[in-house]
Amino acid sequence: MSLPKHVRLVEVGPRDGLQNEKQPISTADKVRLVNDLSAAGVQYIEVGSFVSPKWVPQMAGSAEVFAQIEQKPGVTYAALAPNLQGLEAAIAAGVSEVAVFAAASQAFSQRNINCSIEQSLARFVPLMEVARANGVQVRGYVSCVLGCPYEGEVDPAAVAHVARELFNMGCYEISLGDTIGTGTPGKTRQLIEVVSRDVPRDKLAGHFHDTYGQALANIYASLLEGLCVFDSSVAGLGGCPYAKGASGNVASEDVLYMLDGLGINTGIDLTALVAAGQRISDVLGRPNASRVARARQSAG
Template sequence: MQIQVVEVGPRDGLQNEKELLSTSDKIRLIEMLAEAGLQRVEASSFVNPRWIPQLADAGEVCKSLPRDSRVTYSALVPNLKGLERARECGLTEVAVFMSASETHNLKNINKSMAETFPILREVAREALALGMRVRGYVSTVFGCPYEGHVPVENSRRVTEELVSMGVYEISIGDTIGVATPLQVHEVFATLVKDVTTERLAGHFHDTRGTGLANVTAALDEGIRVFDSSIGGLGGCPYAPGASGNISTEDLVYMLHGMGYETRIDLEKLTEAGAYIQKLLGRVLPSKVLQASLAQKQEQPKQT
């Protein structure tokens, strides 16, 4: 069975890194991800650079992406201005985002949930008119750093709104990594009553070590698309204490071991992980990456 992996490292991963990478380094990372077989890559974000300075070069990055008909590149856009910048770069897909909790939405985009809907609707309408596809993110579905528990009805409302806008896929996010498999079962079992499984994706963080367990729970509920980040990069600037997304290497290793197909070359994937780890100068959370690097170090040199 085929599972789609959406690589969000170049955007969701790098946006929370203190180290500012050069544009050429980002492009090379994306090239390596494409070479590893990833067919969906979120390249950057057209959010105001004052909010996310790590992605201030979004335009340069997106204009220089390796053109490969097998790979779909996307970028996050908060408004019509961001959409226009994405279109100018030749992107065919954009992503819109909002939170399932009122306080996080205010902290994240400085607007209430009610104020956000018309903006997203305008962006989606214009993008669709331009022939672009629109993906949606719903943050803090499983818990909010400010409000704690988030009622599933909040996520149902946001999901239904996004579907009505013409969003083709909605990524359900555990922004601060508090979800457990039981909660994942309950949330997705509720959401699939309103939206088909084909239109839902899982976006898990590994803050408390339950990221991959949550993937397996979502798989049981029929979810077949998952976001992940190379090396386990990431977090959320507006979610204090949140660690990275689940690692792409760890996710692919687990999926392959469970008999799922991803069309991703794990060896090339770990090379991409090693590349970004070296650039950042710190050990990344990916367990498969660290095991791979340790194994290579232990191999005797050929004479």
């Protein structure tokens, strides 16, 4: 299969990247990050989550962040919503796109959202109805598609089942999450081959964490399988609060560098993206996890 000419990058840094941070991050710093990303040309930004503040305290101020960001035309500003309560809070905050999240492993589903896979899918049905009635688009995530921190190997057929259910209930796109980053390119291709029997490839996105250093290779494998939407996190921020040891998402700068090198257009400016990632890394007081950002900085 030939490579696409255009790829859409879904920037999850402000949500997936920051949700696990123990230190308080000010609303002003979160807002600045989102505005820096849109200024760099990012067209889709996951800004926050309307989840229980007891479960993920760092996302508690998401409504304030939405109220203060500069919303540029043509940019999608999205949030996670695990249930109807979350969707209603998102709508009240003026959010026009949300993402629901399920898992391909029962143990992860219980730890992450306190219910079984089937209960989570049933929970999304009324959410989808209210979203539709309010003109809110819904994206769907499936976690643990290439391994679970509690159950180990995950059957691609189990991933396909959850992806199909989410797609059939109205999610316009299904993001396949390698939550703990254990996937390898061969397994990634096999997974896409199986899942695409139920959900068209142009409705699938790849969401890779870089725990085992496989994320870019997995993205390239996914490109070869016809995917053209990828989630990534500026400065490689992140890690899931319910997946011990999971490192950050693949760094947006590293994905962009690879795509630029392949002649694939994203509309994002690498220099501005590197600056956005460095600023939030400075706020957090930790080294930038993007290798491209580090290489560019050491090259002066």
